[in-house]
Amino acid sequence: MNDRRIAIMGIIDARKKFTARELAERFEVSVRTIQRDLDYLQGIGVPLYTEVGPHGGYRVLPNRILPPLQLTRSEAIGLFLMLQVLEKVQDFPFQSIRAYLAEQYYAELPPDVQEAIDGMKKHILFYHQQPQQPSPFTMKLLEAAMEQKEIRFLYQSAEGAKQSTAYPLGIYYDNGFWYMPARRSHRVLLYRVDRIAQLEVLDNSDGSLPTLTEWMAAPDERDSVEVVLHFTDMGARLAGNESLFRSMKDNQWHGQVPPEELAFLSRKLLMYGPEVKVATPVQLQEAVVELLERSLKQYRPKSEVDGS
Template sequence: MNQRRLAIMRLMDSRQKFTARELAERFEVSVRTIQRDLDALQTLGFPLYTEVGANGGYRVLPNRILPPLQLNQQEALGLFMMLEYLEQVPDFPYGAIREHLAEQYFSTLPPDVQERITGMRDHIAFIQHPGEHMHALTSKLLTAASEKRAITFMYHARSGWKKVNVYPFGIYYEQGYWYMPARKKDRVQLYRVDRMRKLTVLDQTDESVPALKAWLKQTEERAGEEVVLRFTAFGARMAASDVLFKTVVDQEWRGLVPHSEFSFTARRLLSYGPEVKVISPPALQEQVRSMLEQSVMQYRPE
């Protein structure tokens, strides 16, 4: 595709209406040349709509096709490695694009680049939590959050299934799962997306609902109690790959943790077993001790 046709696609994508003569004058070519360009773009699938009459012209239909990628060989290789990684992230929003992009773009590449990509796939692996495939759910959540719209869904909590009505802030991916912080009445709740079913996006909106990144920043800055952990050498190596405790220095971790997150932190620490000890505060020590005692109780003879 020549550069003029790419430029026409970008110009038309602004959703303005243009006549063939206006485009011809803009690109300093004949009207006939512009008409050939527009015919070629329509043949490629670019959704142009023609309006006839004195005030007619060309415009782009909704759900339009955007201009093709212009990548060099190294960028193309990097793109396919990123797609390979994203294939392992369950429920990726708008996930259908991965397969579509991989197939459509791959087929346009020169044979030698195709062969190199195919060979590289045999030498790289990204191991993630398998999860379930519910792309539509994460896509709808992301759209609802960006439009500040309320949602309702069924949630599988400890007490069983319950109906929830909230305003989502967005979604984030951590440790193999998607999470959705949302406002429920006057408090913030955190939900695991894989435990959600029967999602409906409602018409009601609330412009005061914060965006995810703003909420995360506020969460990081809120007051908390200092927690001090002492890791063994092996525990420190484990913590290096843990998002929560990766800032271990000399086998010690210090950080502010809100009291509301002590239970979550204690459960995470249990996975380290004897490789970590809570130095302070006493409240977190007690939570870890209580959870350990409950675990031991399960194995005592009846």
């Protein structure tokens, strides 16, 4: 496929309406040459259709069948590996077609590439932390975020089930869980998707919502306190997989944390035990000590706990 046809496919993928004459002027070729290009694209599976009349032109079906990929042997094996990884991500959007895609793609590969994939699968495994509860609403949440629609949902929090409405910004996957940042009453709150028990997409929409990537990149404007953590070598290794501590340097982590998040952080630090020490602030030190004392209390003799 030549560069011009690849560029035409870029225009098609943008779902823009176009005429053969516009393309001919853009690429400085004849209309007949463009028509041959369009005939070629139709031949490889791009479903073009023509609109007649003074404002007519070419369009493509929104849910069109895309042309096949032209991959090298290594690229084909790499793509199959990526499909295998996605299989391990529970409740991945569009998950229903992943197995079908892998099977269909594998079936169309040459025998030598199939043999290479079969051999590779014996030497590589992918593990993901799987949440105890499923997250069945990832697809609906993603669609609601893309359409900037409001949702009504029943959320299972530590205080019990509560119904809320919010505007989801998107979803992201981290350490085995799906998360949904959503704007509610001019604040963006973070929800665990597996804790959403019921979901309804409403008709209300808000065009002023930021995208998920914009929200992630924006600085946190809440009041915060400086937190300094000292990790041991073992603690640094354990915390290295935690997204929160990726900025750790020389076994030390510095960050700004809103006071209302300190309780959550103290529970997270408890899993590292003696492998981390809170340098500052004092309120976080006290929160960790309180949790440790409550944990130890479970193992003390009852007479000692009662003070008798």
